[in-house]
Amino acid sequence: MRAVGLNPHARGYSPPVPLGSVMPGGSLGQVVASKNPSFPVGERITGPAGWTQYYVTVPREPMRVQRGAKSVDVMSVLGGTGLTAYFGVFDILKPKKGQLAVVSGAAGATGLIAVQLLKIAGCTVLAIAGSDDKCAMLKNQYGADYVWNYKEGRAAFKEKLRQLDGGRFVDLYFDNVGGWHLAEVIDRIAQNGRICLCGQISLYNSKDPYYPLNTMTLVTQRGLMQGFIVIDYFKQFPEARKEMSKWIAEGKLKGEQTVVEGFDKVPQHFLKLFDGSNVGKLLVKVGEESAGPAKL
Amino acid sequence: MRAVGLNPHARGYSPPVPLGSVMPGGSLGQVVASKNPSFPVGERITGPAGWTQYYVTVPREPMRVQRGAKSVDVMSVLGGTGLTAYFGVFDILKPKKGQLAVVSGAAGATGLIAVQLLKIAGCTVLAIAGSDDKCAMLKNQYGADYVWNYKEGRAAFKEKLRQLDGGRFVDLYFDNVGGWHLAEVIDRIAQNGRICLCGQISLYNSKDPYYPLNTMTLVTQRGLMQGFIVIDYFKQFPEARKEMSKWIAEGKLKGEQTVVEGFDKVPQHFLKLFDGSNVGKLLVKVGEESAGPAKL
Structure with a gap:
């Protein structure tokens, strides 16, 4: 039996899936x-x-x-992807009221919850998605303060960040995509800024998973960048679900x-x-x- | 008066030095x-x-x-560069006994102290420097378990890391240089590995400060990467100096x-x-x- 991984460029967090076994x-x-x-x-x-x-x-x-x-609560908000957002936001980003946060992949299962959790924490949020419809949804139904369609490309993103919320630097970045989104956010990271690396979907099918970043800016701005995986928080799942269920009941959080x-x-x-x-x-x-x- | 910075590629941690003023x-x-x-x-x-x-x-x-x-204690161990090593090691890397650590720029003012502090914490240490003499000094006088001359180049470094300490992954990296050293260490980072970005000297005079890194490995291995600056720890200087002075007196630490x-x-x-x-x-x-x- 030959084992294959889905991404040959990085050591995975699960063992490779053997051919012929259940995905x-x-x-x-x-x-x-x-x-x-x-x-x-x-x-x-x-x-x-x-x-x-x-x-x-x-x-x-x-x-x-x-x-x-409801299945949407069970699978989206309180399931693996919602819990991922919860621990990424509260254990890695540790948001403070008034901070400026950016979420990429914001219309996805995890991003959508991350946007709402950051709003619950009192942040100003830029939500990034891949269509104008998704952006409208994030703004009108999920409380994002700013939205941006990444199909506009890197140069437009640089400009968007430069002018974001009156030219503030970015305190928190919930990163689902990696690549140039991450590179541009690092360039605009605030002092003591925090980046949680949740996923890097722009690189999953790339032949070259190495992406150029300006690490010196992380030094001068005392930036933190941390990867994480929800399964490490298994023992805290019940507590997280309890808190998120309360927010669902209060109408502050939905999937x-x-x-x-x-x-x-x-x-x-x-x-x-x-x-x-x-x-x-x-x-x-x-x-x-x-x-x-x-x-x- | 025109202000100039020493590095135009990154926002600095000090204001630019105005022309005609004291460096x-x-x-x-x-x-x-x-x-x-x-x-x-x-x-x-x-x-x-x-x-x-x-x-x-x-x-x-x-x-x-x-x-x-002695001036070497005042300026090297207990001065800014020694304190930088202290806070990078104890506040960012948080070493545990038995962990495998790598220090780049290990013969420099900060690296030399970082190597010794990691040994005091009970780690196994690979010290990287730019000459065989420096490597011999690090091994014979400063307790490095392994040494490596980076002039051997990136491919040799990849192989060195692959075989390091019986093929273990790297738990802690005290990074003074950035660039390919950092890229290769990320590729070999252990689960929950920690990287402190202290300096990125390989990039200081580079026209392109963006260096390609595999961020997905940071996700799957739950890696942390954090920049820091010693001046943020000003209030803790006396406490750090007291502890390091004790180690100097005990002969465990020298500049x-x-x-x-x-x-x-x-x-x-x-x-x-x-x-x-x-x-x-x-x-x-x-x-x-x-x-x-x-x-x-």
Whole structure:
């Protein structure tokens, strides 16, 4: 069996996926057969099902979905991508009221939550996305103070940053894309500025993952740049979900999802993450919900 | 008056030096005339004299040099460059016993102290310098476990890192040089690795200060990279000096200095920082010490 990684340029945070094995992936599903009285047929759970229609698992309590919970909350806000935003914002960026923050990939599953968390923390936020529609949504429905369509290119971004919020430097950057977005933000980083490296999607399919950055500006401005991965915070998930659930209930935080269908088209759907066609969490529906019982 | 900066590519941490004004610089000097009974003629003080032979100041107590103190301790270990090493190591790298650390510019004023502080913290240290003599000194006199002459070039450095200490990844990097040293260390950074950006001397005279780095590896390995400047720690200087003085007394920590002479040659001497001709702190002697009194 030959093992392949999805990105040959960087050591991954998961082991390479062996050929012929199930692709990893999170899921929201429904129990169709059970020997566990705590998780009877019809109960809904989340879990690392992978790209599959059915799987066998020993569910643990944190996987249980509260009755009445909406899938967009379960999978977007309180799922892996929402939790990623939570820990990136609060553990790495550590926002203070009044700071100027930038979020790239802001219409994606993680970025959309990061924008709202930074607003809850009292920051002024520039949200970056790849279409005017997404930008309008970020401004009108998610509270971004400023928006910018990155299709305008690097030179326009440099100018946008130079004039941002009356010419202020950038205190916080939630980076989902890397590349020239990151290079330009570093050039405009404020003293003691903080950058969380959440993802670098502009480089995922690049043959050259090395991108030119001005590290001297990080020295002179005492800039921090830190990568992180949500799984390291596993023990803090319940606490984070509790706080985010409160904000959901107060109407301060909401998710967004794009649902597509067809198990046989999962690989094509996956590629939507790279062409900008999803807004918020991208979910693939691979079966029908049912309340009916089933026997083992 | 036109203001010029020494590096036009990055916002500096000090204001540009106006043409015709005194170049900033630290000094160890002797009082030659005084109206302050606490600092009589003959007393030795440190201070921001700049590039000058005489200057007028209102000395504060922290500037006083203890009687019997050696210039190498005052200027190298307990001066700005030694304190830089102290805060870079303990506030940014936060070393743990047994970690694998790399120091670039290790024979310089700051690097030499960083190597020793990391050894005091119980790390295994690779010290990088620009000559075989400097490497031998770092190994034989300063306790570096491994040494490497960077004149061997990038490909050899990649191989050196790959085999370092039995193939371990790098937990801590005290970076004084930037450029390909930094790029290669990032490629070999350990999980939760920490990089302090102290200086980027390989880029100071480069027309292109943007250097290609693999930021995705920082994400997958949860790497931290942080710039810092010693002046931000001003209030902690006395505490740091106290701890380092204890290590000096115990023989665990020592400085190194290269003394050159001639006030008229200060600009040429300054350039030695860039050609590798100094070991440890570079001092220019611009006058003779005297115990004799003088009148205002």
